[in-house]
Amino acid sequence: MSQVLQKKVCLLGAFAVGKTSLVSRFVKGIFSEKYLSTMGVKIDRKNLQIGDVTINMMLWDIHGEESNKKVPAAYMRGTAAYLLVVDGTRASTIAAARELHERMRAEAGDIPFVVLLNKSDLQDEWQLSDGNMAAMQAEGWECFLTSACSGLNVDLAFTRLAEKLAS
Amino acid sequence: MRSAELPDPLFSYLADLYIHQASPAWIRLDSDCRCIAEAGGSWPRYLDKPKLNPGSELEEHFIVLCGQSFDQPFVLPQIELQDGHYTDIHHTLIDGVSWLLFLDVTEQVSAQQLQQQNANELSLLKDRQKQTLDRYMGATIAELSVGGKLTFNASGERRQITTMFIDLRSFTLFNEAYDPQHVMDTLNHYMTKMIPPILEEHGLIDKITGDGAMAVFGVQQRHAPAESALRAACKIQCDVADLNRSRREQGEYVMEVGVGIASGEAVLGILGAHDRRAFTAIGPHVNLAARLESIAKGGEILVDSATFKATSHLISSHQQMEIELKGIGLTPVYNLQTY
Numbered sequence: 001m002s003q004v005l006q007k008k009v010c011l012l013g014a015f016a017v018g019k020t021s022l023v024s025r026f027v028k029g030i031f032s033e034k035y036l037s038t039m040g041v042k043i044d045r046k047n048l049q050i051g052d053v054t055i056n057m058m059l060w061d062i063h064g065e066e067s068n069k070k071v072p073a074a075y076m077r078g079t080a081a082y083l084l085v086v087d088g089t090r091a092s093t094i095a096a097a098r099e100l101h102e103r104m105r106a107e108a109g110d111i112p113f114v115v116l117l118n119k120s121d122l123q124d125e126w127q128l129s130d131g132n133m134a135a136m137q138a139e140g141w142e143c144f145l146t147s148a149c150s151g152l153n154v155d156l157a158f159t160r161l162a163e164k165l166a167s
Numbered sequence: 168m169r170s171a172e173l174p175d176p177l178f179s180y181l182a183d184l185y186i187h188q189a190s191p192a193w194i195r196l197d198s199d200c201r202c203i204a205e206a207g208g209s210w211p212r213y214l215d216k217p218k219l220n221p222g223s224e225l226e227e228h229f230i231v232l233c234g235q236s237f238d239q240p241f242v243l244p245q246i247e248l249q250d251g252h253y254t255d256i257h258h259t260l261i262d263g264v265s266w267l268l269f270l271d272v273t274e275q276v277s278a279q280q281l282q283q284q285n286a287n288e289l290s291l292l293k294d295r296q297k298q299t300l301d302r303y304m305g306a307t308i309a310e311l312s313v314g315g316k317l318t319f320n321a322s323g324e325r326r327q328i329t330t331m332f333i334d335l336r337s338f339t340l341f342n343e344a345y346d347p348q349h350v351m352d353t354l355n356h357y358m359t360k361m362i363p364p365i366l367e368e369h370g371l372i373d374k375i376t377g378d379g380a381m382a383v384f385g386v387q388q389r390h391a392p393a394e395s396a397l398r399a400a401c402k403i404q405c406d407v408a409d410l411n412r413s414r415r416e417q418g419e420y421v422m423e424v425g426v427g428i429a430s431g432e433a434v435l436g437i438l439g440a441h442d443r444r445a446f447t448a449i450g451p452h453v454n455l456a457a458r459l460e461s462i463a464k465g466g467e468i469l470v471d472s473a474t475f476k477a478t479s480h481l482i483s484s485h486q487q488m489e490i491e492l493k494g495i496g497l498t499p500v501y502n503l504q505t506y
Contacts, residue, residue: 008234015287035291037284039276040245040253043231058230063245069283074241078234090294125298 002049006056007165008078012071012104013085014096015064018118021148022085023061026158031149038063041075048159050166057162065096076107081161084115088145089125091132112164114142116157121147189270194219196265200237201225213248213269231256237265245276253277326385329392329430329474330453331370332460333361333403334379335422342378345420354378357422360410364402368395373448379460383448386435393430393477397503400426400468408466423465429456430473458492459500468503475501 011019020038025031027044044059060079065071082104084097097115104113115136117128136143144157173181192208203219210217219228226233231246235258243256253276257268335357342350354377361380365372369388373381382399385392403424411421433450452471459469475482486502 006233016291035288037280037287039280039283040247041231041243042247045230058233064287066287072244074243077241078236080234089298092294127298 002052002054004054004056005165007058007080008060009057009161009165010060010062010076010079010082010104011085012062012082012097012100013064014087014090014093015066017064017085017087017090017093018148019064019085020061022083022116022118022146022154023059025148025151025154027059029151031151033149046158048162050159050162053166055162055165057158065100071100071103073103073107076104079104079108079111081112081165083157083161084113084141086115086117086128088117088119088128089122091127091129094128094132094136112161114144114157114161114164116144116146116153118146118148120145120152121149188274189272192269194225194267194269196225196237196267200265203228208269209271212271213252213254215249232267245272324435325432326389326435327392327431328383328385328433328435328448328450329396329428329477330433330448330450330456331365331382331384331396331400331426331428332379332457333382333400333424333426334376334460334463336425336465337422338378341420341422353420357407357410357424360406361403361424364399364406367402368399370395370399371446373446381457383433383435386448391477393428393474394481396428396430396474397468397470397478397481400428404466404468425460425463425465426468427456427459427461427463427470428468428474429453429459429471430477431455455492455495455498458495458498462490462492462500470501470503472499472501 011023013019015037016035020036020042021031023042023044027046038061040063042061044061046057046059048055048057060075062071062075063069084101086097087093101113104111117133120126133143142160144153144160146153146157148154190209190212192210192213193206194203195205196202197204201224203221203223203225205221206219210219214228229248231243231248235241237258240260241258245253246256248254251273252271253273255270255272257270259266259268335354338354341353345353358375362372362375365380365382368384370382370384371386373383382396384396384399388395403426407424411423414421429452431450431452433448433453435446435448438447452473455471459471463469470478475485482501482503484503488500488502489497490500492498
């Protein structure tokens, strides 16, 4: 008999890295070029079948981390897994991802996560160097080059996280 | 009198004002905090189907509260329960009983959203501006420029600088023989070898002329500009030679680079008017550097006397010549052939 697991999954990252677009691509299969900054939290839901386990992902699309607007710890409580999102065209967004990763670890412990290096379709503006990528991998971060615009690796990254939750 | 400062009627007036504005709705939870014991308030404001029957499971109605622990008070701010509607959810414990209070904050969030959107867009714009400058001027200069720290008087500023011209040899033949797209791709390939060494040495790319470029050293970093220029030139020749080796192996068209470098006093300033302005360096040695580049063969670095004197400790071998340069006359030239 199939087991159903309901899990809270947070998307974390600096502002305008594409968190909302990734959720929109993953849940609804759509993408909009228009940038609209997220306020607070919006929650979506999607089921993924991993073997005989159904993972019911409750996706917390949380507002971007900014110097004057930090992600509250209350949003992080009860999280089962998270996606760290970095904008590949803005190397500075790695620092925000790193800080959020540390805060999430302090709040929820060592729970599963994956890192999405987003906007990979914008190759001409790409800023992440081989050194940046190597540093993230050296820290044990499982990274995916994603594009919410083209859909590249979006399903793959969420599915990988679901696999980690199912195991 | 409920408050020392406010008479009862005013206290009631204020309470009504804010309570009305917040459209509160509430839930009393059962003892294990899984089900609704009692609910009341303005639920249509928060839920499409506001039927919160006693005994029904909390998580059926609110996915935001799935997995939430109720052993401590908490506040979940700005939760978008319905599209465009934001709610602060408070959990409080009173005499061992858990209460949830829902307050509508849509108006406040909408006002903040406008400000946040503007601030984020401005920040993104600044990032993009820096990236664009970065490509042509190098990261340090771009940062100074965006931060308003790299400024020149429109009337000009005198400074000792070194100017370098680089140019791809045999480009005209290549341009005539191949498809324009292929020419563009190949040029960009060469540029990735020719531009970074300049930026690494804090040079400023004054202009890119299709198959070449003019760079100025001594603008951002004033110390030893001739040395910086020479190091950049050697790196360019070395990197382009490597590229050409690999292109030859693949049977592709190869081009070499000629370099001319001269040093001297120049006036740095902004030329142009109103919406179209550009940085420029003006001085006799700028013209000299251009002339030297025009006579340099592929792989050669030709420098003037001033540059040679300033960098002689870095040069292991050279060839000295006297050459008649158009518009300048007989000039001592030093050929620092790199291979």
